[in-house]
Amino acid sequence: MREVAALPTRRDEAWRYADIEALERLGVDALDVWKEVTLAPGETRSHCMVVGSDAPELHRVRLTIGEGARAEMFTVIAGSDYCRVEVEVRLAKGAHFEFGGVTIGGGDAVREFVTHTVHAEPEATSNQVVRAVHWDQGSGNFLGAIDVVRDAQKTDAAQDFKGLLLNKGASANAVPQLEIFADDVKCAHGATVGQLDEMARYYMAARGIPPHTAKKLLVRAFIADAFVAIGDEAEQERLLEAALDVLGDTL
Template structure:
């Protein structure tokens, strides 16, 4: 038995049998793995999950899922594509297909996803996609704790462009574990904008992996929002594989209660003349726990790399905890790399200033929190999405009061 892995889990023979597929032989990552040190999966491993089945009837997209102006909707329920809930046409420039997920090397969660994903929702982008593509992943547990493994594949051809929004939400009921994997390939000179919102049920687990490859001259702009769930991790691994690739990876989280949220990013600069920037901001309340681990790897050949990363967190109470770990591994000698990290509380001088203008303490705090997160949210270049995410944060703040 390897001490670094949790082997006491429910994804073996019995789970596979219910799906009628070959069992996964892997293990969940354990706390002795450096990348999982701050996000132990003990509570997850204690639950006996069953595969998501068709017996849960979902006949509408939850109202909480925003309607994004001018977007087409593609809906997954428990990882399976639901044509009846989706827009008829994904819009010019985007082709949809569904296929078996190929088992790939990668983390154990990716392998778990590959073993049990019903199929992949694959988007093929050629030319400039006219409409925003809004993917809604709905988790619906039945009467038993349920696990689901959504899989999304996006291939943007050379010179193409597309804007994607992902909403990950759950229906009330038993707890669930969503294990989504997104594979994104940005072709030469292509532009992919991807905006992910994770707002799961307060008892739910969400461990997402994004595997992104950006070819020469390609642009990948992403924003990840984390608002809920008992335990959420958004792991984003980006490889810049061609010169002059440009990546802007940003995110924000707002946690209350006992929520745990982990952003783990790996920015892999393999070739020269690429740029990456990351702005992550979080607010923590209650007894919540926020994690940011950001690794920047610059290979020996990746000269003239410009890589930046910043994480800032704001405490709204004395109970929460933040773990922040920037890691710079730089093997090239002519690069510009910078990282910054800061945590703090709301400035009493700011509160007094707002109070002196008649603004009550709760409203003042909300205004200041929104302002704090705005740096990151304002990085979203698609305006309707930026407004929507700002509104989602405002809603979180209102619910907190």
């Protein structure tokens, strides 16, 4: 008999903060839709996108990076309903994966990035920077798993997550998972969650900067870290503005 597919539950580690009701609206067939991307040895490819809307979205990407190749992915999740961007990465020798992501919004929506990075061969590197800005009962999540196989010596992998909550009802969650079997590696993860710097707001107000403008500048500086590695200034500005547009009159 054909096995009947089922939706995940919050008991599944990779879905522990997901909006299961939103997944039900998407339907189980959405879980089978993956975008497969393969980079040839030595190839460099960069992709920037803005996702999220007033309906649930699920974006799943499988990325295979060839020897000495470089893949860059930069994403803003800015919708008013559940949105999940999930990326599975496999790196060959000397390959590099660069990821920058921003989740931003209010309401009661869950917005999340989930990455699984496999360092399958020696001397590969990866860097992931995620920023979350939320208010009302909005939630921003980053679940990032890194696997380093036994022969993947000289691996250098880093993840950096920071959450900015604009009121007490909002939340941000970071779940790092490291599974390392090689002994000559560098793997690091940092995660912090906080509020706007009140001292910075005070100094900006003292210099005549209106409160709304000051807050927007602080948020811009906070999320800009996720897009530092974008080589195209126009694309960098496009993503920043897409994120800041969501703020509206919130600040």
